[in-house]
Amino acid sequence: MVVGEEEEDDDDDAPASYMSLEVAFLIPAAARDGGGEKQGRKKAPPFRFSAPPPKTPTLFRFSSDPHRVLILPFLKIRPLFASGLHQSHQAKMVFWEGWISxxxxxxxxxxxxxxxxxxxxxxxxxxxxxxxxxxxxxxxxxxxxxxxxxxxxxxxxxxxxxxxxxxxxxxxxxxxxxxxxxxxxxxxxxxxxxxxxxxxxxxxxxxxxxxxxxxxxxxxxxxxxxxxxxxxxxxxxxxxxxxxxxxxxxxxxxxxxxxxxxxxxxxxxxxxxxxxxxxxxxxxxxxxxxxxxxxxxxxxxxxxxxxxxxxxxxxxxxxxxxxxxxxxxxxxxxxxxxxxxxxxxxxxxxxxxx
Structure with a gap:
């Protein structure tokens, strides 16, 4: 696995309050094709998944770039209180939050x-x-x-x-x-x-x-x-x-x-x-x-x-x-x-x- 630079963000519709995390997989062509004529590395079919976890407001992105495996989440951090972030994804600001209105x-x-x-x-x-x-x-x-x-x-x-x-x-x-x-x-x-x-x-x-x-x-x-x-x-x-x-x-x-x-x-x-x-x-x-x-x-x-x-x-x-x-x-x-x-x-x- 290789840690590389941040990938250019081409998804303008991503929620502005999430942090971005990108992951790439290296899949040998032989393993993917069942033992092909030539051993080598090829890109896996690209796919992307977005799912903010319940506690940490993070947007996970999976990429097929073969030159890097992980882009650390702190490389792209957007404002915590930007629009689109539901209150349940924020840290508690007052002691009664979640108990009474x-x-x-x-x-x-x-x-x-x-x-x-x-x-x-x-x-x-x-x-x-x-x-x-x-x-x-x-x-x-x-x-x-x-x-x-x-x-x-x-x-x-x-x-x-x-x-x-x-x-x-x-x-x-x-x-x-x-x-x-x-x-x-x-x-x-x-x-x-x-x-x-x-x-x-x-x-x-x-x-x-x-x-x-x-x-x-x-x-x-x-x-x-x-x-x-x-x-x-x-x-x-x-x-x-x-x-x-x-x-x-x-x-x-x-x-x-x-x-x-x-x-x-x-x-x-x-x-x-x-x-x-x-x-x-x-x-x-x-x-x-x-x-x-x-x-x-x-x-x-x-x-x-x-x-x-x-x-x-x-x-x-x-x-x-x-x-x-x-x-x-x-x-x-x-x-x-x-x-x-x-x-x-x-x-x-x-x-x-x-």
Whole structure:
């Protein structure tokens, strides 16, 4: 057998996502003709076979060229994600692939992440040295028990899962059209950033209007502010209508306008949930990445929950852009309390509308 150079590819219709492997056979003429007059080597009748194996996307080609036996597969490699490659021939990109759909994951993973992350905070020791309010304040100021908060959150998540399921059902690609090609990582990051800005915009104006409209505040938004001292599990404790308008519709609009796929939405929705829970955790923990990256953080939102800060710091859950642009930003400083922990103390507000 002889290893030779790559054969010229004359099959333009071969799937662009396969690697090419060519094999040639040397067949002695005597053996082929049953012992002919002259010993020698002649080409076997040409044939070609194409069959991608189930795991490795490779196109095998058999050739009758007598001067080489094997062309190694790495000599002709085409892009892995080129058109024509079915998803089953790709390496798994996410751990749930092959088990559940991206749409199902996008519907239920934010709920699971919420309870895991909020539950982690709930199971922590008191950590009085990092609290923004004392435990005594939490007991005295909060107007609703934990059991009612849990029921309220579960009700909102039931509505959330229903709307998300319908949204993914409507926007899902028909099964007969093949698998969805996922965008590149930079494109997905841009889509997530766009979705963050859209969600912030939606929530700022809906949230602010619920404070300015006395009827809406009294009958709807005031339920969330019964937790004067926020804690993690209460992050999504809202009136069902507010949960639908503010959070569920805000997430759906962000998903649709940004153009992200259901798979990208899994990461975006889970990230948004983690950020929202963290903003309500009531702890100023050292090294918290959200406190380092985002000015809109636990202390920022704690100011809004205080009785003298309810008309300020409406922005949530990511940036403080709209508060700063529209004059509703309330500056604050973190000071140490004598009894331990911190206090988000309101400073002098910048000029602007209230």
């Amino acid at each position: 991206d749409e199902l994951m996008g519907t239920f993973s934010p709920i699971v992440v919420y309870w895991l992350y909020a539950g982690m905070y709930q199971l922590l020791p008191p950590l009085d040295q990092y609290r923004l309010h004392t435990r005594k304040e939490e007991e005295q100021k909060n107007l609703v028990p934990l059991s009612s908060v849990i029921k309220g959150v579960l009700l909102q998540q039931l509505v959330q899962a229903t709307v998300a399921g319908l949204m993914f059902l409507i926007t899902a690609k028909p099964s007969g059209e093949g698998s969805i090609i996922q965008p590149s990582l930079p494109v997905q990051l841009i889509q997530i950033m766009v979705a963050m800005l859209i969600m912030d915009t939606w929530q700022y104006f809906i949230h602010r209007y619920m404070h300015q409209n006395k009827l809406l505040y009294r009958h709807i938004h005031s339920q969330h502010h019964k937790l004067v001292v926020p804690y993690a599990i209460g992050a999504l404790y809202n009136h069902p209508l507010e949960g639908l308008l503010l959070d569920t519709f805000g997430g759906a609009i962000s998903f649709l306008i940004s153009g992200m796929t259901a798979r990208t939405a899994v990461f975006f929705f889970c990230f948004a949930v983690i950020k929202t829970v963290d903003d309500h955790c009531g702890l100023w923990l050292p090294g918290n990445i959200f406190h380092i990256i985002f000015q809109n953080n636990t202390a920022y939102h704690d100011v809004h929950h205080q009785l003298h800060g309810t008309k300020y710091n409406y922005s949530q859950p990511f940036f403080s852009i709209w508060d700063r642009l529209l004059g509703t930003y309330m500056p604050f400083s973190l000071v140490n309390r004598k009894e331990g922990g911190f206090e988000a103390r309101i400073g002098k507000r910048l000029n602007g509308m209230s």
